[in-house]
Amino acid sequence: MIRNYGFTFLIAALSTLIFYFSPSWSESFRPTQSQQQIFVEAKVVKMISSHLAPDARVPSITTGQQVFMAELLEGPEQGKQVKIDNPLSRQHNVYVDEGDVFIMMVRQTVNGTVYWAYNHKRSDAIYLMLAAFFALLLSFGRKEGLNSMVALYFTAALIIGVLVPSIFAGWNPILTSIVLMAVIIIVSFILVSGANRKSICAMGGTLLGIVAAGIMAQLFGEMANLSGIYLDKGEDVIYLAENLIPIRWLMFVAIVIAALGAVMDVAISIASAYNELRITDPKLTPKQLVHACMNIGRDIMGTMTNTLILAFAGGALTTIMMVWGFNMPANQFMNMPLVAMAVVNALAGSVGIVLTIPFTAWLAPYVFKPNQLEQQ
Template sequence: MDKLKKYAFPLIIALISSAIFYLSPSLSQTVRPHSPLTQHFVEARVVEIESQQLKPDPQVPSIMTGRQIFSAEILQGEEQGKQVRVTNPLSRQHNVYVKAGDHFIMLVRLKNGEPYYWAYNHKRSPAIYAMLALFLLLLIGFGKQQGLNSIVSLYFTAALIIGVLIPAIFAGWNPILVTIVLIAIKIVVNYILVCGYNTKSLCAMFGTLLGVVAAGLCSQLFGELAHLSGIYLDKGEDVIYLTTAHPIQVRWLMFTAIMISALGAVMDVAISIASCYHELRQTDATLTPKQLRHASMNVGRDIMGTMTNTLILAIAGGSLTTMMMVWGFEMPVIQFINTPLVAMAMVHALAGSIGIVLTIPLTAWLASWLFSSNR
């Protein structure tokens, strides 16, 4: 019975997540953009290289450029088993260099009424699935019950974002309201899975929600002061052309993006402060709420430096090639800091860091209020 209670909540959340993934495609079909192109993707295998004219790229010698012509066997779909002839141009941007026996992803498109076959991409999924399996095994091996709960939490997060948030945005709903509601649900479920339902987790829940909302508001406010909007996000302009019956509110996507990206770091900070307050209170019952609050905030100051670095370095890592371009062209500060891409990255990094910093005192104050003896 105890084991059943122990696994009941994770099982319920896993079932809810699966239901979202199962029902979302049919429920959101009316708001999904429809491509005018008649195309599909299948797995294929290179049977024989018929001819190739290749040479190493002069700037990147590890990349072969030129053209290949080969025969390939389709391994999926209605044309499974059919052999087709593929012309495969290779460049720096599109470089699917294949050898006999290689598996790849083939694009099949109707062109002037005739099927056109193109080597779209390497088959990368086995490496990704192997890495995912390693990650899950490590989580369960080291974390055991907590590791399993973490997997369920990640699964639930994916269900909320893919199955609820994205369809809701395409349906024309306000991204700010939808994001706050979904983030609040995610926070509650995550802390119950990881910490159980108690005063410590309740304190961390409120602290996290306040912190990520503060980050989102800062991102939106200072982004608009800097004349930025969701259109400057990666693929932000392309999203506009995915037309549906309901216009996408691109303006508010900055708020959504920063809340999602800052959530993990803010959750770490909030639970650290709440746990610190709880442990100090358990260790020494003579400490007053004010002393516990100050001690927790002192710990938070140590955490603050590493967590803000974590967030900023993650964004910097994603913008590495942009920084290389800035350095390579010797751009003056007045030029690069006013570039939309750079300004957007800086607003995101700073807004997330502000959310982390504010989470520390907010969670400490919430802890002193929620843990007080008369609550």
């Protein structure tokens, strides 16, 4: 078993090491916090007063004011009970009852310690959903499911533990993202599909596809006078970082990360189709195989581009609703930075998917040798 899962365990251990050593490595250039604050779990022990009413515009939301006593369940002041004034609005709506556990912010100020009902405790639901997701992967995928989990873990380790700190450190984001995405692609395909020619072909097609997507996003983004500053929280990041962040190139990084999963899916589909066709009919020439894969690629192209575009549309749903609600003319909403950014990213990712099909098909004859017909 250890022999069969050796690479899987190695990547899992490497991912854990990245998460473990990343904080100490990035400590010298991590943004310093201007305010001293911690977040701890707290429990409502007594409700003092409650003046609440359904919101006039959103009846499902309760607004008003709560005053209650809360006990800190962790941290240096564990066991201490404090009085909390909890205003409820549409944006900040941490409604609690006696016995509820929530997340409290404890902030040190010149006027003393401030205790604030920061948010509901949502982590339990998220962890439960993750557990259900992993359980489904393992039950249906078994070894492949475990490898998929480790591949996802490794991807998160490189993005969170290496890519993000390197951008704050001032490294070239384009070169860094390409190198890290190449490592993710190689490791993910080896874990999911094994170390074979099919995976090698898919690796090459995926890397070319996401680079093409990144170039398209950067090129047309700059033509539209867009930059990374228009990304969500893009301006906040500038003031957060102590070093000069190359914000101009963050569009490239963002689309490379966003398109990676869909591009990998297309690449492995084309590489697998080429391999299966050559095994099924050894008389087919490389030219015929490439032509057949291009036909298969045309069939999956529409659904995969829809997948990526709809993912971006889902993220911009409220913006789309605002455009419709205000009955904005095309000349107005197409020139809004948020709309233009979403359209450029969605189209660039779709271009990456479309180009991955010929890239992978053209690479296949060089990766698969005609006289080797064994199952890859």
